[in-house]
Amino acid sequence: MEPREQAPAATVVVPTHRGAHRLPLLLDALAAQRVDEPWEVVVVVDGPDAATDAALAHAPRELPLVVVHRAASTGVAAALNAGTEAARGRVVIRCDDDLTPAPDMVRRHLAHHVGDEPVGVVGPTRDVLPDGPYARAYGRAATERSVAGVLAAPEAEVWRHWAAHTSVRRDVLEAVGGYDADFSYREDSELGLRLHRHGVRLVVDPDLVLPHRGAPADARTKVARAWVSGASEVLFAQRHPDTVTAAPPRPHGAAARAWSGAVGALAATMPTHASAARLGSVVDRLLTVLPTRPAGRVVALAVEAAARAGRRHGSPQQRAYRAQKDVELEGEARRAGGPQR
Template identity: 40%
Template structure:
């Protein structure tokens, strides 16, 4: 029997409510030359039972962890179980198009590369979304599409694909990343360093239903992402971080002590930032954003997000949760 064209690896934790949306779109794909490898990273909400209910509609190959091991471990277990020529990573909160799998496979037909499909956030109509979330999403997509080829590795994330042989050659994702994010950036960097081009495929963009919906959630994620950055720095050094940041300098003493008033406010705020203060401030900012002028509401939310990111870099132990 010929090898399947693709394996869709889905890392999931607490995804029982999210998985049906994704699985329905996978069941409606234009091709059936693929398998689905969901990896339940410790079942806390009946996700395994949800997967069982889809067994007659998809070629499912579930992997169930008895406890939380982290996203890197889940992605690696999915890749190890995969039989497809191309491994497509698809996070459990995405809603891809009907040509999602065929499109990823087609991108690999002409060159040996990594493919980034990007995501666009589906946000409810809230004060947070109106003041900050939608604008941030638009800026992120525009920035991604404008990146030069040598820096597209930094986009490696929730909707990506790579030949199985290349994934194996790189050794998969690094399990030392247990805070929010950067295990994917690390993989993209190593792919880039190994000489494989990373192609952005805007036609494969998928709707992202798991985006931050409040200031507190967005800021806490920024705190954890800033903390996870420390692992990347420890593994790859300042030069890699400068390459990630582009024109900005990598983290070093004095990085955030810039001359602008906004930067000074953000830097000062970061010294007091913890998960607890972010949740309290976030709730207040969302409440105020419903009646403040749009520009001021955006600044209030941006203060929380930017301060949290800096606090994660400077005080990584303040990011207390694990992912």
């Protein structure tokens, strides 16, 4: 009798949509993993794409790769659920296609799941930005603040940082119902909240910080994304009304009140996602003439105002906001010299 194949200890689930320009670097990094136990990679191709299929066909031969094709793209949450359904590993590791894991990534995740206690692991991501006015004025400092904030998050707030690089046991993920496919943004932290309420202990591993290659590279993209991120909170509030807080107290001090007033006034000029993108384009032009410090303040003001406008004017129907991701992918592919549409 032939021995039964040993089930994988972990499945790395990679959702990808028009990600041909992203995948080669990720696949090479996954092929370099040093793991003593059996493991696998499930790449979910979210909608037909010949360029993505070609990139996967050139994946390193030693990579334990499974490819799942979805007949139509319905968003990252549905793609992640499809990846979980196909996974055979005890632990499911989410790793988005624009991340670059170190060789010990899978091993470090598995180490957190040795016992019976249900644990969810967050690996923070650090944006890798091309040099330019946006990166110098705002982007690089913003990503460092973001990473520091994730690393310092109290245990009760870690769910807010459940994002592109996480792990949890597959049975636990299935028990809470997986990702909510109605979300186009914030599908990750919404799942994190349900895991937290299910009794899963969520932790942040500072040794699992990964480079993130898909971050906004200009103010137009950042401001437009801030608007749709704010809009996603409308659906989040419907799903979890108990998370909606009362209006924040009136800012103390003249400077804080002036800033809040400026944010409110600027938010009033952005009733739509398109208006936020237009404002971002204006900011990009300003970045070419302003000194670095005031330029950073201008970007911060526009981003905060766009998020507030999205919360005020956004719709719980998030399908329309998927176009933002397509615009971002077009820009990435153009910079990378990859296929465009």
